[in-house]
Amino acid sequence: xxxxxxxxxxxxxxxxxxxxxxxxxxxxxxxxxxxxxxxxxxxxxxxxxxxxxxxxxxxxxxxxxxxxxxxxxxxxxxxxxxxxxxxxxxxxxxxxxxxxxxxxxxxxxxxxxxxxxxxxxxxxxxxxxxxxxxxxxxxxxxxxxxxxxxxxxxxxxxxxxxxxxxxxxxxxxxxxxxxxxxxxxxxxxxxxxxxxxxxxxxxx
Amino acid sequence: xxxxxxxxxxxxxxxxxxxxxxxxxxxxxxxxxxxxxxxxxxxxxxxxxxxxxxxxxxxxxxxxxxxxxxxxxxxxxxxxxxxxxxxxxxxxxxxxxxxxxxxxxxxxxxxxxxxxxxxxxxxxxxxxxxxxxxxxxxxxxxxxxxxxxxxxxxxxxxxxxxxxxxxxxxxxxxxxxxxxxxxxxxxxxxxxxxxxxxxxxxxx
Numbered sequence: 001x002x003x004x005x006x007x008x009x010x011x012x013x014x015x016x017x018x019x020x021x022x023x024x025x026x027x028x029x030x031x032x033x034x035x036x037x038x039x040x041x042x043x044x045x046x047x048x049x050x051x052x053x054x055x056x057x058x059x060x061x062x063x064x065x066x067x068x069x070x071x072x073x074x075x076x077x078x079x080x081x082x083x084x085x086x087x088x089x090x091x092x093x094x095x096x097x098x099x100x101x102x103x104x105x106x107x108x109x110x111x112x113x114x115x116x117x118x119x120x121x122x123x124x125x126x127x128x129x130x131x132x133x134x135x136x137x138x139x140x141x142x143x144x145x146x147x148x149x150x151x152x153x154x155x156x157x158x159x160x161x162x163x164x165x166x167x168x169x170x171x172x173x174x175x176x177x178x179x180x181x182x183x184x185x186x187x188x189x190x191x192x193x194x195x196x197x198x199x200x201x202x203x204x
Numbered sequence: 205x206x207x208x209x210x211x212x213x214x215x216x217x218x219x220x221x222x223x224x225x226x227x228x229x230x231x232x233x234x235x236x237x238x239x240x241x242x243x244x245x246x247x248x249x250x251x252x253x254x255x256x257x258x259x260x261x262x263x264x265x266x267x268x269x270x271x272x273x274x275x276x277x278x279x280x281x282x283x284x285x286x287x288x289x290x291x292x293x294x295x296x297x298x299x300x301x302x303x304x305x306x307x308x309x310x311x312x313x314x315x316x317x318x319x320x321x322x323x324x325x326x327x328x329x330x331x332x333x334x335x336x337x338x339x340x341x342x343x344x345x346x347x348x349x350x351x352x353x354x355x356x357x358x359x360x361x362x363x364x365x366x367x368x369x370x371x372x373x374x375x376x377x378x379x380x381x382x383x384x385x386x387x388x389x390x391x392x393x394x395x396x397x398x399x400x401x402x403x404x405x406x407x408x
Binding site for chain 1: 205206207208209210211214215217218219220221222223224225226227228229230231232233234235236253254255256257258259260261262263264265266268270290292295298299302303304305306307308312317326338340345346348350351352353355357359361362363364365366367368369370372373375376377378379380381385386387389390391392393394395396397398399400401402403404405406407408
């Protein structure tokens with residue numbers, strides 16, 4: 001049986017219930033830990049499910065944040081240093097990754113609180129997550145303010161990608177499933193994947 | 205073994221190869237067909253992998269498009285009527301959904317070309333995809349121009365959600381895996397999912 005919920009009915013829902021619903025109806029989401037650091041060397045780690053491809057030439061990825069959320073330390077650090085990391089989440093670390101969403105005070109690093117390991121590579125200022133199989137070093141490039149609800153879109157350029165050698169295919173495709181990357185539905189439902197098929201470039 | 209690709213190496217890659225790589229490193233992506241119509245009644249259907257949750261109060265979803273792409277008919281139609289639909293993709297229709305990315309002339313509707321069925325509901329002007337188990341009616345709200353590479357972010361408000369009754373949980377979570385929704389990695393790699401776990405709200 002098919003049900004319908006209208007905007008009026010959505011707005012009558014309890015706030016947390018509506019948040020679960022609207023967060024889940026956009027489909028399966030990208031899932032990553034964003035690592036950052038302030039100029040005093042205090043690290044921060046936060047889980048995001050809004051990574052989106054913006055362009056490949058130059059290579060650009062975006063994510064969305066609310067300024068009033070726990071993610072605000074990430075934002076402050078990115079503006080402080082200009083750099084951050086995007087780290088894939090696998091089945092071995094998703095419970096720790098989820099826990100980074102708790103509201104820790106700024107003096108506590110989520111790396112310590114969740115027992116994930118900060119890893120510094122090649123003089124890149126921001127910390128990677130050692131337990132992540134795919135790690136991306138990012139440089140901040142553009143901030144867009146979304147006026148309708150005061151959220152912020154952050155766009156960065158890919159400076160380096162660290163990955164398991166056997167996951168990169170000759171045509172450039174990174175086999176993220178082979179690397180163990182998982183996905184999320186809604187706010188808290190974690191899922192692994194299985195392959196259906198790669199399809200050829202579509203022509204009329 | 206871990207490999208590294210730097211920005212300089214990425215920029216030396218062949219363009220299509222770099223597109224495969226950068227499209228796949230952001231993680232698994234949301235996957236949906238966006239349905240639209242112009243004032244003359246010509247329908248359009250296009251596949252997107254950039255749906256992102258912007259807010260729940262009011263309920264807002266965004267997607268990204270390049271103005272020079274096949275998606276331009278979608279953009280023109282949204283500005284023409286102010287409305288569009290987001291339709292989930294399942295294992296039964298992903299090959300047809302993928303084919304909507306081909307560059308058909310405007311006079312050919314991708315509904316006809318791919319044998320997906322336009323469905324009109326409750327006087328909503330834009331067509332839904334009958335074969336999609338979760339269908340969302342959207343009203344255009346805000347356009348953001350991304351200056352760094354001239355892509356466009358479109359934000360819309362959820363006007364109605366049509367879904368299988370047994371997929372909505374009491375806490376508001378929509379079980380999109382039960383509804384058959386699939387995900388995509390990169391430009392062309394389709395994946396089904398299996399559940400790991402739902403986790404409780406994170407507290408310090």
